[in-house]
Amino acid sequence: MPDYESNSTNPTRKFGMRDKLGYMFGDFGNDFFFILASSFLMVYYTDVFGMSAALVGSLFLIARLWDAVADVTWGRFIDSRKAGPHGKFKPWIFRMSFPLVVSGVLMFIHIPGMTNGFYEVYAYVTYILWGTLYSTVNIPYGSMASVITKDPVERTTLSTFRTMGGSLAGLIINVVGPLIVFVDNKANANGFLMAALIFGVLSLACYMACYRLSTERIVQPEAQREKVKFSATLKGLTRNKPLMWILVASLTFMVCFMLVGTVNVYLFKNYFGSTTALSLVGFIQAATIFAATPLIKPLVARFGKKETASMGVLLAACMYGLLYAMPGLHVNAFIAILTVAMFGYAFFNLVIWAFVTDVIDYHEYLTGLREDGTVYSIYSFARKVGQAIAGGLGGYALAYVGYNAALDTQTEDTLQGIHTLATLVPAVILLLIFVIVMFLYPLNKKRTLQLAADLAAKRNKLE
Numbered sequence: 001m002p003d004y005e006s007n008s009t010n011p012t013r014k015f016g017m018r019d020k021l022g023y024m025f026g027d028f029g030n031d032f033f034f035i036l037a038s039s040f041l042m043v044y045y046t047d048v049f050g051m052s053a054a055l056v057g058s059l060f061l062i063a064r065l066w067d068a069v070a071d072v073t074w075g076r077f078i079d080s081r082k083a084g085p086h087g088k089f090k091p092w093i094f095r096m097s098f099p100l101v102v103s104g105v106l107m108f109i110h111i112p113g114m115t116n117g118f119y120e121v122y123a124y125v126t127y128i129l130w131g132t133l134y135s136t137v138n139i140p141y142g143s144m145a146s147v148i149t150k151d152p153v154e155r156t157t158l159s160t161f162r163t164m165g166g167s168l169a170g171l172i173i174n175v176v177g178p179l180i181v182f183v184d185n186k187a188n189a190n191g192f193l194m195a196a197l198i199f200g201v202l203s204l205a206c207y208m209a210c211y212r213l214s215t216e217r218i219v220q221p222e223a224q225r226e227k228v229k230f231s232a233t234l235k236g237l238t239r240n241k242p243l244m245w246i247l248v249a250s251l252t253f254m255v256c257f258m259l260v261g262t263v264n265v266y267l268f269k270n271y272f273g274s275t276t277a278l279s280l281v282g283f284i285q286a287a288t289i290f291a292a293t294p295l296i297k298p299l300v301a302r303f304g305k306k307e308t309a310s311m312g313v314l315l316a317a318c319m320y321g322l323l324y325a326m327p328g329l330h331v332n333a334f335i336a337i338l339t340v341a342m343f344g345y346a347f348f349n350l351v352i353w354a355f356v357t358d359v360i361d362y363h364e365y366l367t368g369l370r371e372d373g374t375v376y377s378i379y380s381f382a383r384k385v386g387q388a389i390a391g392g393l394g395g396y397a398l399a400y401v402g403y404n405a406a407l408d409t410q411t412e413d414t415l416q417g418i419h420t421l422a423t424l425v426p427a428v429i430l431l432l433i434f435v436i437v438m439f440l441y442p443l444n445k446k447r448t449l450q451l452a453a454d455l456a457a458k459r460n461k462l463e
Contacts, residue, residue, distance in 0.1 A: 002216055004364060006084040008409055012115050013215055015148065015149045015151070015215075019148055019158070020158065020269075022211075022212070022213025022215075023148065023162055023165070023210065023214055024162060025143075025165055025206045025213065026207070027141070029140055029165075029202075029205075031122065031165070031208060032173065033130070033196075033199060033435040034134070034169075034202035035170050036104075036180050037107070038171065038175060038261045039262075039263065039264075039265060040181055040192070042056055042060075042394060042395065043187050044108065044192050044263050046188045046403075047118075047187035047405050048192065049110070049119040049123060050119065050397065051116075051123065053398040054242070054399040056395045057351050057395020057399070058177070059124055059127060060388065060390075060392055061123075061385070062128075062388075063127050063128045063131050063133070063388070064110050064385065064387040064389075065384070065385065066128060067131040067132065067134070067384045067388075068388065069380040070131070070135040072136045072162050072374075072381050075375075075377020076374055076377070077373075078139065078143065078373035079090065079349070086211075086391075087144070088217030088373075089214065089372075090211055091212075092137070093140055093141055093207055093210060094211045096133060096136040097208075100130070101108035101200045101203050101257075102200075102205050103129050103133050105193075106130070106150070106195060108193050108195070109193060110189040110192070110409065111431075112189075131282070137207070139377050139380060140373070140375060142353075143373045146352060146360045146361070146372045146376070147372060148214060148215065148216060150321075150361075150452075151219075152354075152357075152358070152448060152452050153217065153301075155358075157352050157359045158354070159350065159353035159357075160296050160297075160350050160351075162347050163293075163352075165206075166349075167243030167290065168286065169289075170282065171282065174278070174283070174286070175279045175280075175283045175286075177195055177282070178276070178342070179279060180194055180380065181195055182269075185269065185273070189451055198247065218370075232368075232369070235367075236363055237378060238358075240359060240362055242358065242362050242442055242443045243363065243375065243378070243379070245436060245442070245448060246359055247379060249433055249436045250383055250386065251383065251386040252432055253345075253386070253388050254382075254383045254386025256426050256430060258390030259350065259394050259397075259425065259426070260422065262394035262395075263398070263421045264379065266403065267419065267421075268281070270403075270415060270417050271422075274331060284339050288342040289350065291346075292343060292346040293350065294350065295347075299347075303445065304444070304446075304448070305351045305358075305448065306437055306443065306444055307438070308347055309352070309355075310348075310433075311347070312348055313345055313434045314429050315341070316343075316430050317426075317430035317431040318340050318427075319337055319341035320424070322337055323338065323341075323419065324423035324425075324427060326420055341426075355443075356376060356379050358443055358448055359379070361452070362443070362451060364455060365455050397421050398421075400417070400418075401414050401417025401419065
């Protein structure tokens with residue numbers, strides 16, 4: 001017989017490996033298209049559609065800002081819904097995953113012989129459509145972690161498995177992707193469509209696994225299902241200092257992560273002249289996540305989440321600074337140092353989602369309101385703003401250093417500019433993140449444990 005625990009509606013299976021795997025599959029599915037787009041969509045638009053880097057940057061900026069608004073709107077909508085037999089969040093993953101995957105494939109359809117204006121309009125429409133539908137799946141998925149378990153240690157485990165899921169998708173896309181989408185070191189339209197179809201099928205399968213394996217356990221109080229004024233929610237959010245600082249840190253990290261993902265394609269394709277090396281970097285990036293994973297639980301148990309994450313980010317900042325200071329490195333030596341940097345920021349990636357569940361709990365502690373979808377959507381809003389800044393910044397920066405897709409060989413100044421974008425810029429951004437998390441984010445190990453105890457006591461009084 002299975003082991004069960006009870007909530008206010010019906011007996012549910014106790015938290016275990018099934019939930020961890022289910023939650024892992026959710027981000028596995030998310031990141032098939034998210035990483036494909038963040039890593040290769042810029043080069044697809046510049047080299048296949050013939051769009052200027054600056055125009056693509058504007059598209060990314062506009063789309064991500066729109067997505068940030070869509071995230072908050074969808075989060076508020078979900079919090080107003082009553083939980084069904086399968087929970088409040090899981091059903092939306094099931095309903096919206098298929099249209100999301102279809103929209104992802106549409107982005108990579110290239111019709112030969114059309115005008116530049118057609119390609120530009122097509123890119124804007126399909127990319128914004130995909131981003132909007134992404135919100136309808138990602139917001140319920142991210143919110144779901146806070147209702148799968150209330151235990152802080154178990155939530156850290158969920159965060160770790162989520163990152164592992166994203167890393168598995170990254171491993172497949174960043175290793176196999178360049179081999180499919182580039183032919184003779186050039187972007188190939190048919191290769192991009194094939195990659196979108198393959199990754200689309202895999203993405204849909206992962207979403208279904210997430211739906212089947214995950215279980216929602218924490219049920220919103222019946223009294224709270226009445227509409228809560230957004231002004232009351234907003235007042236609570238502005239008092240939530242942990243949320244405010246994790247928003248700033250996450251936004252800044254997304255700027256760094258997305259910018260590096262965009263620029264690395266051009267760094268290895270043009271500066272080093274090897275898209276094969278780009279595949280190797282993709283493999284190593286996933287490997288660093290798996291190497292760091294067994295260290296997370298003992299490090300967090302001993303030092304705390306904020307301390308573990310901040311020291312990893314500091315290590316990464318130092319390594320990127322070293323790469324900038326050594327511009328003449330051979331590609332293999334560059335990758336060796338880059339590996340240490342990726343290992344460093346892997347720790348931040350592995351615990352960031354546990355930070356989010358902590359700030360959701362802090363919101364409940366401050367306001368008495370359990371608004372998982374709203375708080376998570378605010379967090380996602382910050383990440384989308386970071387993506388918008390990085391998308392715009394990446395396109396504008398490439399244009400600024402003089403990248404020209406029509407040239408077989410870029411100028412020396414352009415190549416050096418790409419190298420600076422890939423090394424010095426992330427070094428500075430990661431150093432800033434270290435300062436934010438280490439010195440400004442208030443929930444250290446002691447305060448996080450106390451929050452869990454205080455919130456449990458508060459809930460018991462209401463029962």
